[in-house]
Amino acid sequence: MTSHVKNTLVTTAAIAGALAATTLFNTTTVKADTTSSAPVTTTTSATKDTAIASAQAKVNSASAAVVSAQAAYGSASTAAFDAAAKTAAASASAAATSAATSSAVANAQAAADSAATAKSTADANLAKAQSNAAATSRAKSMTSAAVVSAQSAVASASAKASDADSAVASAEAGQTVTANLMKSDDPTQASAAQQYFATKTAIVKLLPSGQVQITIPLTSGLKYLKEVSYNGVDATFTKTGDDSANITFTADPATSYTLAMTMDITSVMPFMPIMHEKALLDVDTTIFNGLLAAKSAADAALTSAQAALSTAETNAATVAQVASKAASTATAAATVASDAAVAATSAATNLTSAQAANSTAQAALTSAQAAQSAADAVLAAAKANLDSANAALTSAQAELKSAQNIVVVTPASSTASSASSTASSAGSAASAATATSNVASSASTTTVTSAVVATPATTKKATSSTPASSTTAKTLPQTGNENQSALVALGLAILTLGIYPMMKRKHA
Numbered sequence: 042m043t044s045h046v047k048n049t050l051v052t053t054a055a056i057a058g059a060l061a062a063t064t065l066f067n068t069t070t071v072k073a074d075t076t077s078s079a080p081v082t083t084t085t086s087a088t089k090d091t092a093i094a095s096a097q098a099k100v101n102s103a104s105a106a107v108v109s110a111q112a113a114y115g116s117a118s119t120a121a122f123d124a125a126a127k128t129a130a131a132s133a134s135a136a137a138t139s140a141a142t143s144s145a146v147a148n149a150q151a152a153a154d155s156a157a158t159a160k161s162t163a164d165a166n167l168a169k170a171q172s173n174a175a176a177t178s179r180a181k182s183m184t185s186a187a188v189v190s191a192q193s194a195v196a197s198a199s200a201k202a203s204d205a206d207s208a209v210a211s212a213e214a215g216q217t218v219t220a221n222l223m224k225s226d227d228p229t230q231a232s233a234a235q236q237y238f239a240t241k242t243a244i245v246k247l248l249p250s251g252q253v254q255i256t257i258p259l260t261s262g263l264k265y266l267k268e269v270s271y272n273g274v275d276a277t278f279t280k281t282g283d284d285s286a287n288i289t290f291t292a293d294p295a296t297s298y299t300l301a302m303t304m305d306i307t308s309v310m311p312f313m314p315i316m317h318e319k320a321l322l323d324v325d326t327t328i329f330n331g332l333l334a335a336k337s338a339a340d341a342a343l344t345s346a347q348a349a350l351s352t353a354e355t356n357a358a359t360v361a362q363v364a365s366k367a368a369s370t371a372t373a374a375a376t377v378a379s380d381a382a383v384a385a386t387s388a389a390t391n392l393t394s395a396q397a398a399n400s401t402a403q404a405a406l407t408s409a410q411a412a413q414s415a416a417d418a419v420l421a422a423a424k425a426n427l428d429s430a431n432a433a434l435t436s437a438q439a440e441l442k443s444a445q446n447i448v449v450v451t452p453a454s455s456t457a458s459s460a461s462s463t464a465s466s467a468g469s470a471a472s473a474a475t476a477t478s479n480v481a482s483s484a485s486t487t488t489v490t491s492a493v494v495a496t497p498a499t500t501k502k503a504t505s506s507t508p509a510s511s512t513t514a515k516t517l518p519q520t521g522n523e524n525q526s527a528l529v530a531l532g533l534a535i536l537t538l539g540i541y542p543m544m545k546r547k548h549a
Contacts, residue, residue: 089447096441103434110427117416117423124409124416131402131409138402142395149392156388160381167378170371177364184357191350198343205336212247212329219243220257220324225299232320234302237262243324248291251333253326255298256289267315268303276300294326 084092220243222232235241237259244256259266263284269276276290292298304316 083448083450086449089444089449092444092447093441096437096444099437100434100441103430103437106430107427107434110423110430114420114423114427117420121413121416121420124413128406128409128413131406135402135406139399142399142402145395146392146399149388149395153385153388153392156381156385160378160385163374163378163381167371167374170367170374174364174367174371177360177367180360181357181364184353184360187353188350188357191346191353195343195346195350198339198346202336202339202343205332205339209247209332209336212245212332213249215244215246215254215256216328217242218245218324218326218328220255220322222300223321223323225319225321228297228321228323233318234262234266234304234320237266243322244287245324245326245329247329247332249333251293252291253294253329254289254291255322255324255326256287257322259286259288261285264308265304265306266302267305268301270301271298292326294328294330296323296325296327298322298324 219241220238221241222235222238224230224232238257239260240258242258244258246254246256248254257269258281259278261284263278263280263282263286269278269288269290271290271292274290276288278286278288280286290298290300298321300320300322302318302320304318306313307315
């Protein structure tokens with residue numbers, strides 16, 4: 042038990058004892074010849090006893106109400122004290138939490154802002170990287186298509202070059218074509234030498250120079266045909282038998298050639314001179330015209346297509362590398378953006394948590410303050426009730442005092458009745474003392490903060506408005522002094538009963 046509560050109990054017990062003593066002192070019978078500032082009323086003994094008993098009951102009730110109000114006030118005071126302590130603790134906790142969380146909130150806010158900025162930057166980089174990756178992917182597709190197209194062009198050029206090569210190869214290998222020897226001066230008439238070229242054919246070969254090599258198969262008459270020339274250049278004879286040979290000469294492609302021939306038939310006709318004749322070889326070698334040019338063009342086209350393919354492949358490879366790098370960049374940017382999003386979410390969660398901790402502490406403080414306000418309101422109401430009970434007690438004590446000041450008028454023969462009335466008053470006083478003792482005992486076991494008990498003013502001796510020589514004054518019972526000692530002793534006993542528990546509790 043705290044010293045505050047102990048002091049309160051002691052004070053309450055002392056007040057109760059004093060109240061009991063005061064009540065007993067105020068229940069003495071007033072002498073007829075005493076003076077009092079209070080008004081004096083004369084009535085019968087029974088009426089006075091009734092008034093005293095009624096006033097005493099009110100005093101007892103008011104005393105009990107005071108003690109009850111003191112108990113309520115003490116309980117409310119304790120609750121208010123506890124609420125104030127809790128408010129102080131909540132305030133300190135809120136201050137500490139605010140000091141701790143304010144930094145955490147600031148740091149969390151900064152981290153959240155930084156994470157949000159990083160996420161925004163990462164998202165922008167991701168969008169840029171994805172756009173670049175898409176562009177390079179399209180370029181890669183285009184260059185791949187260009188490669189395919191170039192490959193197709195190469196294939197086509199290669200086929201044409203191959204055809205041209207085949208044609209030239211065939212021409213270079215030689216082809217057998219129709220050939221006739223006609224008279225040079227009459228191309229419509231066969232030459233006399235025609236009989237020696239029985240196949241009427243010629244083998245034509247294309248030379249790399251673009252000229253043609255013409256071979257005329259001489260089936261017989263080799264012994265007679267001594268020379269053959271074209272444009273002053275002798276033809277080459279290659280024997281294929283005793284009387285046969287292949288006569289070959291080179292010329293530009295044409296449709297006919299004028300050959301110079303020397304015939305010597307003197308062995309069979311001695312009288313015939315050696316004849317020098319000209320014959321027209323009717324053979325078309327223009328079939329080879331353009332083959333070399335076509336081959337050259339086809340080769341050039343193939344070379345160009347191959348170069349284009351090489352360029353397309355190089356471009357495709359370069360673009361593919363760029364596209365691959367852009368795709369890798371986009372992937373990395375996506376990872377960074379994802380990480381930034383996670384960091385931003387975590388920072389936002391931390392910020393919310395820090396703010397929640399601060400809000401919780403503030404809410405606890407607000408709740409404690411509300412509880413304190415409620416406790417203070419209860420305390421104020423209890424104080425008002427206590428003040429009201431004290432006022433009621435003061436009023437009851439005044440009423441009791443007024444009843445005690447009533448002057449009883451009785452005949453001389455009623456002295457015994459007056460003594461009985463005095464004894465009844467003493468009995469009422471004893472009852473009041475017992476009630477006050479109970480009140481004091483109850484107050485000694487009740488925790489209170491403070492109690493203010495209105496103590497009635499000391500009763501002065503009543504002064505009768507009737508002269509001392511009157512019959513009424515002479516017949517007043519003279520029991521005030523005799524009863525006062527007994528009543529004082531009883532009051533002191535009750536006061537001791539009230540103080541003893543308090544002293545025992547104080548020294549416990």
